[in-house]
Amino acid sequence: MTVRTRFAPSPTGFLHIGGARTALFSWAYARRHGGTFILRIEDTDVARSTPEAVQAIIDGMNWLQLGHDEGPFYQMQRMDRYKEVIQQMLAAGTAYLCYTSKEELDALRAEQEAKKEKPRYDGRWRPEAGKTLPAPPVGIEPVVRFKNPTTGVVAWDDQVKGRIEISNTELDDFIIARADGTPTYNFCVVVDDWDMGITHVIRGDDHVNNTPRQINVLAALGATVPQYAHLSMILGDDGQKLSKRHGAVSVMQYDEDGYLQEAVLNYLARLGWSHGDDELFSMEQFVQWFDLDHITASAAQFNTEKLNWINAQYIKQADNARLLGEVVKRLKAQGVNAVATPELERAVALYKERANTLNELADALHPFCVTVHASAEVQAQHFSDAAKATLVTLRGKLAGVSEWLAPNLSAAIKETVTEHGVKMPAVAIPLRVALLGQPQSPSIDQVLEVLGRERVLERLQGF
C-alpha cells in the first residue's frame, strides 16, 4: 500500500505555526514512506474563505519548502461529486431529508442546555421502520442528515493517542448538506479522503471528535477507513492557547523576524516529536527518522528561546553568501543603502557566530554600510577627554600603518595603550563607539580590518 497523506487547511487566515507543524508531519510521513503528499483547500465556507488566504497558505508552504505532489485541490470545485454521493446516500437510505428549521433547532438546543443535557438533534425526521413522519412543511428547504447508527461503538487505533472508542449513542444525525444544497465539512472530508485514496490522516486533535462521525460515513459508503494520527495542539510561549486574538502569527512572520526556514522546521519537528536525544538535524535526516510512534500525545508550549538557539546554530553553519543576501535585503527594507560587497560578506563571516536571528545580524552590520552614531548618552559615557586623547593618538598610528591587516592594527592599538598607560578596554571601547556607534563588537582588530582604512580614519576624525 502506497502511503498517501494530505494537508487540508481552510483558507480563512494565514498558515500559523500549528498548521505548519501538521503540514510538516504529513509531508514527512509521505516522504518517509515514498508516498504522496496532497494539498487540499477546504473552502466550503464561502463566507469566510478568501483567495488571499489561499495564497497566504501556499506562500507559507513554499517558504517552508514543504512541496506537495498533488493538488492543490479545492473543495468548491468538487461540488458535483459531493452532490452525487449525497444522492446515492439518499437513495440507499443512509441519509435523509430533515425539515427542521434553524429556529426550531435553536429552541431544541436551548431546551436541552437548560436541562443540562448534551445538545443534539432529536431525530424527528429520521425515517424508522413503522414510524410515521410528519408531512413536509411548505416553504422550507430541507437539509440532508446522515443516518448515524444508534447502537454499538465506533473505534479506531489512533496512531498518536492509542485506541479511542465512542459510543454511537453520543453521536447524532449530523447535517451533510445545507438547505441550499452545499455539503458540509465532515461530509466533504470523507468523500475527499475516500476519492483521493488517503491512507493516513494526520491532523490536529481538535478533529478527534469528528473522527467517529467520519468513520461512520465512510462505513456507510463502503469505503476503507484510513489510519488516523491526531496531533495535540501547540500553546503559546505563555502556555495559553494560540488564537487570532492571542499570539497566533503567520509562519511568514518568522521569515520577517529573521528565522531561517530550516531552523523553524527543525524546531517544529522537535515540538511534539523526538528521536532520542537528537536536537539538531537536517530535513533529510528527519525524513529518515520520522515515525508516528514518537509523537507526544499532550500539548506542547512554544518556546521562542529555544527557537532562537536553533536559529543561531543554523546561522553559524549557513553559507556566507546566502547570509549576505538576507542581510542586504533586510537592511534595504529598513531604508539602509546596503550593497552586497565582498567586504560586507567578510563582516557577515565575522558576525554570524553571534546572531540569533538574521535581523540581529543585519543590525550588527548596519555600521558596515553607513556611519552609525551612538546616542548622545552613550557618547557622553565613553568619550571622556582621556578617551578622546587616546583616539587621536590611535588615529595617527593607524594612518601610518602600511599594510591594513589585523595584526598590524592590533599592534597600533597596543602601542597606544602603552603610551597612554591605560588598559586595553580604555582604548578599545571608545574606539568601538566611534566606529560602530556601540561599545560591543567582535575582536576590534578584525573589525578595523574589515571596515577598511578609509572609513576608519574618517570616523576617527574630530576627536
Next chain:
RNA sequence: GACCCUAUCGUCUAGAGGCCUAGGACAAUACCCUUUCACGGUAUGAACCCGGGUUCGAAUCCCGGUGGGGUCGCCA
C-alpha cells in the same frame, strides 16, 4: 453539563516493569576563555500531579481523584 483527550525539571523532551541515584536540550546560576559583548568550554541547581491497587519490583500497567485541553454549529 455531557463526551473525548491529556499529565516527567520553568520549557521541549528521553523513558515500552528492573539499564533510573530519572538522561538530553533550551533557559538559569557559577567558573574558564577573552580586548568589550557574544560564541565556545566546564560545572551546578531543577521533574516522574495525588491516592489506591497489580507485581519480588512501577515514571512505565490498572482504577479513582485533581489539574489542563478539546468537542458538543445548516464553521472548518
